Amino acid sequence: MMKKQSSTKTMNPGVYFLINYAVPTIFTILVAFAIPLSRLSGDYFVRELMIRLSRNSFLILALLIPVMAGMGMNFGIVLGAMAGEIGLIFITDWQIIGISGFLLAILVSTPIAILFGYFAGIVLNRAKGREMVTGFMVAFFMNGIYQLIVLYGMGNIIPISNTNILLPRGYGIRNAISLLGIRQVLDKLIPLEIGGILIPVATFIVIATLCVFMVWFRKTKLGQDMRTVGQDNEVARISGINVEKTRVLSIVISTVLACYGQIIFLQNIGTMNTYNSHEQVGVFAIAALLVGGASVAKASILNVFIGVILFHTMFVVSPRAGKELMGQAQLGEYFRVFVSYGVIAFSLALYAWRKRVEKENERKKVMDYRKSILVK
Amino acid sequence: MKEKIKSIINSVGLPRIIIFFFLVSLFVLAPFVGIFLDTSLNDVIVRFGMNGLLVLSLVPMVKSGCGLNFGLQLGIIAGLLGALTSIEMEMIGFTGFFTAIGIAIFFAVILGFLYGTLLNKIKGDEMVVATYVGFSTVSLMCIFWLILPFRSPNMIWAYGGSGLRTTISTQDYWFHVLTDFFKINIGSHIVFPTGTILFFALLTFLLWAFFRTKMGAAMTAVGSNPAYAKSCGVNVNKMRIVSVILSTVIAAIGIIVYQESFGFIQLYMAPLYMAFPAIAALLLGGASVRKASIKNVIIGVFLFQGILTMTPSVVNNIIQSDMSETIRIIVSNGMIVYALTRKIERAR
Amino acid sequence: MRKRIIIRIALIAVLILIGIFLYTTGQEHTVLIDNKNIIVNDNTYNTSTVYKVWVDNQEIGVIEKDKRMVATVTGVSHKIVIEAISNQVLSGEKHERIFKFKNNEGAVINIPAMINSLNEWINKTK
Numbered sequence: 015m016m017k018k019q020s021s022t023k024t025m026n027p028g029v030y031f032l033i034n035y036a037v038p039t040i041f042t043i044l045v046a047f048a049i050p051l052s053r054l055s056g057d058y059f060v061r062e063l064m065i066r067l068s069r070n071s072f073l074i075l076a077l078l079i080p081v082m083a084g085m086g087m088n089f090g091i092v093l094g095a096m097a098g099e100i101g102l103i104f105i106t107d108w109q110i111i112g113i114s115g116f117l118l119a120i121l122v123s124t125p126i127a128i129l130f131g132y133f134a135g136i137v138l139n140r141a142k143g144r145e146m147v148t149g150f151m152v153a154f155f156m157n158g159i160y161q162l163i164v165l166y167g168m169g170n171i172i173p174i175s176n177t178n179i180l181l182p183r184g185y186g187i188r189n190a191i192s193l194l195g196i197r198q199v200l201d202k203l204i205p206l207e208i209g210g211i212l213i214p215v216a217t218f219i220v221i222a223t224l225c226v227f228m229v230w231f232r233k234t235k236l237g238q239d240m241r242t243v244g245q246d247n248e249v250a251r252i253s254g255i256n257v258e259k260t261r262v263l264s265i266v267i268s269t270v271l272a273c274y275g276q277i278i279f280l281q282n283i284g285t286m287n288t289y290n291s292h293e294q295v296g297v298f299a300i301a302a303l304l305v306g307g308a309s310v311a312k313a314s315i316l317n318v319f320i321g322v323i324l325f326h327t328m329f330v331v332s333p334r335a336g337k338e339l340m341g342q343a344q345l346g347e348y349f350r351v352f353v354s355y356g357v358i359a360f361s362l363a364l365y366a367w368r369k370r371v372e373k374e375n376e377r378k379k380v381m382d383y384r385k386s387i388l389v390k
Numbered sequence: 391m392k393e394k395i396k397s398i399i400n401s402v403g404l405p406r407i408i409i410f411f412f413l414v415s416l417f418v419l420a421p422f423v424g425i426f427l428d429t430s431l432n433d434v435i436v437r438f439g440m441n442g443l444l445v446l447s448l449v450p451m452v453k454s455g456c457g458l459n460f461g462l463q464l465g466i467i468a469g470l471l472g473a474l475t476s477i478e479m480e481m482i483g484f485t486g487f488f489t490a491i492g493i494a495i496f497f498a499v500i501l502g503f504l505y506g507t508l509l510n511k512i513k514g515d516e517m518v519v520a521t522y523v524g525f526s527t528v529s530l531m532c533i534f535w536l537i538l539p540f541r542s543p544n545m546i547w548a549y550g551g552s553g554l555r556t557t558i559s560t561q562d563y564w565f566h567v568l569t570d571f572f573k574i575n576i577g578s579h580i581v582f583p584t585g586t587i588l589f590f591a592l593l594t595f596l597l598w599a600f601f602r603t604k605m606g607a608a609m610t611a612v613g614s615n616p617a618y619a620k621s622c623g624v625n626v627n628k629m630r631i632v633s634v635i636l637s638t639v640i641a642a643i644g645i646i647v648y649q650e651s652f653g654f655i656q657l658y659m660a661p662l663y664m665a666f667p668a669i670a671a672l673l674l675g676g677a678s679v680r681k682a683s684i685k686n687v688i689i690g691v692f693l694f695q696g697i698l699t700m701t702p703s704v705v706n707n708i709i710q711s712d713m714s715e716t717i718r719i720i721v722s723n724g725m726i727v728y729a730l731t732r733k734i735e736r737a738r
Numbered sequence: 739m740r741k742r743i744i745i746r747i748a749l750i751a752v753l754i755l756i757g758i759f760l761y762t763t764g765q766e767h768t769v770l771i772d773n774k775n776i777i778v779n780d781n782t783y784n785t786s787t788v789y790k791v792w793v794d795n796q797e798i799g800v801i802e803k804d805k806r807m808v809a810t811v812t813g814v815s816h817k818i819v820i821e822a823i824s825n826q827v828l829s830g831e832k833h834e835r836i837f838k839f840k841n842n843e844g845a846v847i848n849i850p851a852m853i854n855s856l857n858e859w860i861n862k863t864k
Contacts, residue, residue, distance in 0.1 A: 108842075111812055114764020121757045140731035144679075147460070147517045148730045154666070155727050158719030165716065175842070195766060342553075345533055352529035359522035366512035366519060 037361050038307045041324050044353075048328065051335040059330070061211050066326040067319070068201065068217040069282045073275030074299045074318045075224050076268050081313040082232070083264035084244030087300045087358075089149035090134040090265060094272025095292035096160045097127035102196075102277060102286060103164065103187055107176045111195030113203060116281055119196070123273050130156065131269030135262030142247075146310075146362075153296055164288060187288050197284035217278060224271070225315050240264055244311075294354075301325060301354040304361040311365070328353060405728050406674060406693075409721070413693060416700040430700060432580045437695040439586030440651040443644030444668045445675075445687050446594060447637045452682035453601070454633035455613035456509055458672070458726075461520035462665035463528050464505050465641025468498035470531075473646055473655050474554070477563055478542045487564040490646050498642035499635055506634030510627045517679075524665060532658050558655040565653050586651060593640065598684055600636075609633050613680070670694060670722035673729040697721055763813045767839045769793065770846045771807040771818075778858050783850040790828065792819040801849070814838055820849060835859065 032039060049059075073091065080088035101123025105115045134152055141148035168174050169185030179191045201214035231237045242250040243260050251257050276295065280286050303313055306321020329350055336346020399407060420427055444462070451459045472494025481489045508523065509516050536553035540546060545558050559565075567585070575581055600606045611619040612629045620626055649655050672682060675690020702714030773785050791798045793809045794816050800823065801807045815838050822831040833852055837845060837860055844863040852859040 108761065109766045110761060110764040111766045112764055114760045114812075118757060118760040118764060121753060121760065137727060137731055144517065144730055147521065148727060150518070150521065151723055151726045151730060155720065155723035158716055158723060161716040161719065166713065340537065342536060345536055348529055348532040348536070352526055352533065355522050355526035355529055359519055359526050362515070362522060363508065363512055363519045366515035369515075370511070370513065 035307050036364060037304055037357060038320065038324060041305050045324060045327050048331045048335045051338055053338060054334055062330050063323060067322055068214040069279050070322055071221045071318060072224060072278050073272055074303050074322060076271035076275050077299060077303050078228060078313050079264050080268050082244050083240040083261055085138060085261060085264060086146045086310045088268050089146060089153050089296045091268060091272035091299060092153040092292050092296045093130040093134055093156050094127050094269035095276035095295045096156060097123045097130050098273040098276035099286060099292060100126055102193060102280060106179055106191055107174050113199050115196040116199050119277050120274055124270060127270045127273035128266055131266035132262065134269060135265035138265060139258050139261055189288055191286050191288060193280060193284050193286055196281050198282060200278060200281055228315060297354055301357045304357055309365050405725065409693060413696045416704050419704050428580050433699045434696050436583050437699060438691050439583050439590055440648050441695060442590045442691050443593060443647050444641055445671045445691050446597065447640035447644055448668060448672050449682045449687060450633040450636040452677060453613045454609045454630050456630055456633060457516045457679055458669050459637055460517050460665050461505060461524040462641050462668055463524035463661050464501045465498055465638040466645045466661045466664055467527060467531055468501050468638060469494045469642035469645035470655060471497045472642060473649055474540060477545060478540050482563050484567055487567050487650060491643055494642040494646060495639050498639040502635030502638030503631060506631035509634060510630055525662060528662050535657050554657055556658050560649055560653055560655060564650055567650060594684055667722050670725040673725045678729055678732060762841065766810055766812050768844045769809045769811060771801060772846060773801045773849045774804050776848045776851050778856055783854050785850050788823045789820045789849060790823055818847060
């Protein structure tokens with residue numbers, strides 16, 4: 015007696031698509047409404063989108079590896095961002111400019127990022143099953159450590175000679191420091207102008223290289239190990255993979271990439287808010303990735319780019335739409351913060367709910383199978 | 391003897407011991423750097439009354455197995471709505487205070503119910519989702535603060551601006567009604583906030599009594615052993631929702647007490663991170679993700695507020711600078727990280 | 739095992755060298771140029787006229803008498819060229835010097851001293 019087994023595969027493909035891609039679909043609809051509402055020109059859009067693509071993609075790409083290793087959304091990329099900022103503080107102090115400054119910042123901040131990433135990885139290993147909350151809290155905690163270093167240590171224990179960046183009291187870095195020396199240094203490295211819009215060729219090449227690297231990485235032994243760990247810890251352990259070490263490594267790589275991503279981000283902007291620049295990095299990057307259709311268990315390069323385009327369009331459009339709709343741009347700004355948080359809440363809830371439903375279905379299948387055997 | 395010390399350290403947790411001794415050393419140092427011990431103690435007691443209820447609100451949800459309530463903001467928003475409505479209705483004194491609480495409870499029950507239903511659908515992943523539900527609700531309310539039709543001149547922007555102000559003073563309404571209730575003056579520096587402490591004690595007692603009732607016992611069972619609870623005929627989902635509503639209601643009352651003592655209603659993004667200090671305090675008092683008791687609340691709030699009060703004054707006088715914010719970040723978030731990384735005591 | 743450690747140390751050494759290279763070639767230095775009277779060994783050398791200034795083949799500007807000018811340069815080795823201006827026309831009288839920076843240095847260049855071929859034409863700071 016064969017019992018008809020219902021699985022998601024036999025579901026109406028339209029419904030299947032909607033459930034799996036609920037977030038990007040809703041988002042696209044939202045954005046489609048908001049764009050005409052904001053009355054922004056297409057020209058402006060293209061330029062803004064290109065800048066934002068070049069500026070943010072690297073950071074979001076850094077999130078992919080922990081997902082592969084089953085660590086979920088790595089809120090710890092904030093630690094990488096902090097490492098990058100410390101590097102930038104140093105090169106600003108030493109007054110190194112141009113592409114040399116950019117490269118030196120990367121060089122100097124890499125060991126810091128590795129250290130931070132290692133710390134985060136170890137902590138996350140001790141919180142298996144709760145990685146995302148813990149990662150989230152570790153980011154907040156490290157913010158305190160960062161302040162300890164930058165607001166109290168620098169100028170004191172850590173020698174800083176450039177008084178321009180120090181606070182009037184003699185130690186501690188100012189709230190905002192100018193990165194004029196390396197401003198757009200990567201963007202303008204290979205200059206290309208089309209129709210008056212500057213295209214950051216070098217930055218895009220760097221991003222493309224990272225994408226190629228990701229694809230290659232998945233095929234390496236380490237990449238395969240990570241995917242196995244991500245699928246099932248026990249299976250991985252039995253296959254002889256050092257699960258703990260692999261997980262830590264995934265976080266370390268992610269943190270280092272995030273560090274570079276933040277440096278790329280800041281070189282485009284040209285100024286650094288010493289204490290605020292990294293705060294929203296985690297939230298916005300993760301929200302963008304989720305908007306692009308990724309989930310806690312699966313994220314691809316396509317998700318990254320779709321996510322950046324959708325999320326940042328919403329970002330650009332919201333204040334203006336808010337102004338046109340209700341007369342207050344402030345409304346639009348709150349709206350986009352709400353959307354950022356809301357997207358994450360919704361995606362995570364959806365994912366958790368689906369996980370439970372699947373577990374229930376599995377259990378039911380096993381029970382039904384047992385029952386059917388008994389009947390025989 | 392050494393074994394005994396080791397086991398105590400393991401069960402209490404090294405960070406807590408470190409923080410306890412840190413606090414004691416601060417108290418010892420204080421007179422030497424010119425801080426009056428009595429004012430400090432007074433400060434700690436006042437802050438204890440201010441924050442105690444918010445931390446207390448976390449207990450029902452931990453007991454019922456919903457984990458640490460990272461979505462505390464929902465209860466806070468209910469409380470804010472109650473406070474605002476009470477002021478809009480021009481109620482003052484104790485009437486105003488209790489009206490605020492009444493309305494807040496109304497909203498808290500609704501929000502708690504919705505929140506609890508959501509949590510039931512995602513058992514096991516409550517904490518992350520709760521955090522972001524809390525954040526998105528606070529941001530959503532920002533939009534509402536701008537457009538809700540409040541009219542009281544004390545609350546909206548002057549000169550015809552629209553929307554509520556960022557901070558609203560409770561000065562003329564029910565500021566310090568509790569604190570000054572039967573306040574006791576000791577010496578020239580100390581004002582014991584009898585009212586606040588009494589109120590806190592009252593609610594604590596009520597909660598303690600609740601957990602001794604049948605429903606309370608059922609709730610605890612749901613948290614520690616859901617399978618057993620189910621076999622006893624307890625509706626696990628219903629109990630969880632009740633615990634969430636209870637937590638939200640207490641939080642709503644808690645924020646009103648906080649505002650009564652602090653003197654201001656803080657809107658917009660202010661409540662965003664308010665869950666974290668409360669959770670840190672609870673954890674500091676000995677609770678964990680799965681276990682919390684009223685004892686944890688009392689110890690935790692005292693330690694936490696003690697650190698928050700003493701560190702700035704003492705450290706600032708020694709180092710001549712204001713490190714309080716940074717220390718607060720490190721201590722409160724560090725505690726939460728520590729609690730999250732402890733081995734789970736009993737498998738679900 | 740030992741081979742791995744050696745390779746790692748070599749790699750780190752290479753990175754450090756790259757770092758030093760980037761540091762030296764990428765550092766920005768401030769050059770102050772004075773067209774002011776200067777006293778060296780009890781002799782006063784006066785500024786006589788207006789000059790046009792180039793640093794590293796880039797025109798910085800025209801410096802009047804008793805004035806100071808600022809230029810920023812990147813890296814180690816630089817060249818300064820000045821040409822006198824008389825009657826508002828370039829006179830063709832050029833002077834040229836090469837100067838080098840070490841890490842964290844700035845320089846003050848004095849034009850009269852430079853014209854008179856004194857050793858004190860450049861003064862390194864910090």
